[in-house]
Amino acid sequence: MINISINMPDQPLLIGKVGKSYGILGWTSISSFTEEPQKIFDYLPWFFFKEGQWTKIQIQNWKKHKNNFIVHIKGISDRSIIRNFTNADIMISKRTLPILKKNNYYWNDIINYKVFDINKNYLGIVIDLIRTKNNDILVVENKFNISKKNILIPFIENKIIKNVNTNNKFILVQWN
Template identity: 30%
Template sequence: MSDIQQPIVLGKLGSSHGIKGWLKITAYTDSVDGIFNYSPWLIKEQGEWREVKVKQWKPQGKAVIAELEGVSNREQAQMLTNCEIAIMPEQMQKLADDEFYWRDLIGCEVTNTNGYNMGKVDQIVETGSNDVLLIKANVKDAFGKVERMIPFVTEQFIKQVDLQGKQIIVDWDPDF
């Protein structure tokens, strides 16, 4: 594993389920079962990443549980409770040109169409109708802003996203 490429955390292993080594899964993917679109997983045990494969998984109420290769009893499963689940960046699904992973947008400089530097993307919030960029304003913002919220609505507010240059151009009043 290269030092340059850091694993991308997609979830974590929860408590053991039953006596045969199954584990509850907490997924950070869009859908709970979306985490199973990726294989193999990396799990972080005692600060070290190691590869594991999912033998099988199934829904359990509103959650999911999984059986991992090499884990065959409750005691082995309990040793993995709270371990992070990750994949390498090259395992990420290719997106359409107008779609972006949140992790790629965080840290981008945001400039409006008039050239005013609004700050950097600090977080992204899902609101149901659309995602919202939380922009941490520059320390000496001319409008006295500490934070801005800009809906991530392409064509209307988001005019251009340059992931290579870590730059987003928006049609947004800096005083708003």
């Protein structure tokens, strides 16, 4: 019998992805989407989400493996069972994140923020963030431009990103 309970997280937040099974004893590889990859293990419990199904899991053990991690889930000791979770999203309840100080925010908090240039022209809304080696990039959905292409704005605080207003949910940028 597998010791897995079925529930759904409160305010689900994506933090990683399940890869393929590893070995024959029920281990699986995972990819972390957290800023510091190992911090994924600070945010427990995990919920696997695949094909509309939620499964709450408990990590029994984990190890660093190449550029990712391998994990062993409590109650699973067979490769054929863990294989069912390949490509599942790893989700947590948003409330498990540490509470931030005033005017600080998590990346997922600024999705759907409105973006204005310093002349108060509306540019669009934040639909994604891209991590790059040098700096992160805001992806802004451009609803007014004829080309309909997204606007990519480097997230360089004080130089390009002038203000992130968490109370009114907008971002002010130095952008033409």
